[in-house]
Amino acid sequence: xxxxxxxxxxxxxxxxxxEDVGRERDEVASTGDVQTVGDVxxxxxxxxxxxxxxxxxxxxxxLDTPVADGDEVAxxxxxxxx
Amino acid sequence: xxxxxxxxxxxxxxxxQERERQLPLERLGACSVFAGRMRDFNxxxxxxxxxxxxxxxxxxxxxxxxxxxxxTRWPSITCEVAHRVGAVEPAEILVLVAxxxxxxxxxxxxxxxxxxxxxxxxxxxxxxxxxxxxxxxVERNTxxx
Numbered sequence: 001x002x003x004x005x006x007x008x009x010x011x012x013x014x015x016x017x018x019e020d021v022g023r024e025r026d027e028v029a030s031t032g033d034v035q036t037v038g039d040v041x042x043x044x045x046x047x048x049x050x051x052x053x054x055x056x057x058x059x060x061x062x063l064d065t066p067v068a069d070g071d072e073v074a075x076x077x078x079x080x081x082x
Numbered sequence: 083x084x085x086x087x088x089x090x091x092x093x094x095x096x097x098x099q100e101r102e103r104q105l106p107l108e109r110l111g112a113c114s115v116f117a118g119r120m121r122d123f124n125x126x127x128x129x130x131x132x133x134x135x136x137x138x139x140x141x142x143x144x145x146x147x148x149x150x151x152x153x154t155r156w157p158s159i160t161c162e163v164a165h166r167v168g169a170v171e172p173a174e175i176l177v178l179v180a181x182x183x184x185x186x187x188x189x190x191x192x193x194x195x196x197x198x199x200x201x202x203x204x205x206x207x208x209x210x211x212x213x214x215x216x217x218x219x220v221e222r223n224t225x226x227x
Contacts, residue, residue, distance in 0.1 A: 015135050015207035016219040058140035059147075060203065074137060074205075080220040081134070081165065081206025082118055082177050082197060 007069040011040060014076035017052075021045070030069045038063030040073050051078050085145040086164045087136070094164065094178035101162045101180070110160065110182040112189035116197050122172035124220070128213040132170040137205040141167075148199045152181075155195075156188040163196065165206065 011026040018024050028040055037056060041048045041063070054061045055074040067073055084101065094117045102113075120132055149161045164178040179197045183189040201223050208220040 012137075014137055014205065015209070055137070055140055055205070058137070058143050060144070074140070076137070076205060077207065077219070078222055079201075079203065079205055080208045080223050081136075081204050082201035082223065 009067055010072045012074040016077045017075055037061050037065045084162045087167050089168045091174050094175050097164055098180050111184050112186040113182045114189040114193040116179045116193055117175055118177040120170050120172050120174050120176050129210045130213055131211040133209040134167050135207045136167045141205050144204045152192045152196050156192045159183045159188055159192045
């Protein structure tokens with residue numbers, strides 16, 4: 001399915017979440033076990049915290065939003081702009 | 083539509099005037115402007131400085147989406163949105179939302195809607211530095227105040 005090369009999902013963290021996780025990004029191998037945004041989080045960190053926000057390819061997403069090879073998935077706490 | 087991020091202080095009134103020079107003002111009877119500044123207090127603490135983190139790429143796209151959705155709901159409006167990022171000091175402008183329309187209701191309602199959606203959806207995060215030198219992330223915006 002990936003023509004012999006390792007295809008990954010890039011995971012980014014922002015703000016307090018980046019400090020809690022202790023790094024700003026992860027790379028996750030895109031496998032059959034990783035179908036949704038929630039799968040990406042659970043595979044790395046276990047159960048998602050309350051009020052976790054997410055984006056896929058820089059558009060707002062939910063934990064049940066599907067993910068695919070090469071996607072950029074971001075996790076962040078509630079936003080506080082304005 | 084115009085959406086801009088500024089890493090340095092900006093003058094919201096100059097942005098409004100600059101935009102007005104390009105608009106058919108004879109057809110735009112109303113202009114509603116919201117300008118938000120950094121306060122030197124939050125939740126009973128003195129705040130000395132702020133750092134506004136954002137998600138480069140997504141923040142711009144998300145602001146454009148919010149404005150585009152307002153333009154779909156109120157087709158007659160013209161919008162200018164600007165937001166600071168990075169290090170900010172008290173009294174500096176954080177956000178500008180300006181909306182022009184033929185009539186007052188669309189201008190006023192769209193301005194309010196864009197601002198509230200920006201505050202609840204656009205990827206910005208505030209980190210405050212307090213008087214004693216400690217820093218903290220702002221957990222939530224003051225609801226509807």
